[in-house]
Amino acid sequence: MRRPLLLAALLAVVGLALGGGIWAARGGAQEATPVAAPGGGEAPLIVVERNDNVTDVDLGALGPSAGDLRVWGPNALYDEANTTDTGATTQGTCVALDTAADCLLDETVVFPDGSTIEIQGIQLGGGVPSMRTIVGGSGRYLGAAGTVWSKTFAIVRR
Secondary structure, three states, X not given: OOOEEEOOOEEEEEEEEXXXXXXXXXXXXXXXXXXXXXXXXXXXXXXXXXXXXXXXEOOOOOOOOOOOEEEEEEEEEEOOOXXXXXXXXXXXXXXXXXXXXXXXXXXXXEOOOOOEEEEEEEEXXXXXXXXXXXXXXXXXXXXXXXXXXXXXXXXXXX
């Protein structure tokens, strides 16, 4: 599998249920680890990934096929405007399930204070929006649960 060039960023919207409360980002590099949302309720954390560090490994049949592996990170996460580095990073793996680039994803988001969010699920290929599950976390995210919505805007193969 050839290494992809990502022309646009990955946008993730995260709704987190942590212990008794829901958490939301306030923006800026020092505030990348969200704080409790006022009055409870769900509040999104919106970040943009500049997918600079991506490696595709062709492990199945020649060309795109089940069993191929994508490994990425650490990739910086920027604020919603895609202008300020939040200090958080994302890294993970995705094992291809088919030639459409649908894959089984395992991802870790690490915040500046060392807190993490763990994400798993199916990432659909072809820029199709995907919902994945927050399966846990550490530090400020101990006991995290919720969902992540993401979309890759464009992938061009070299």
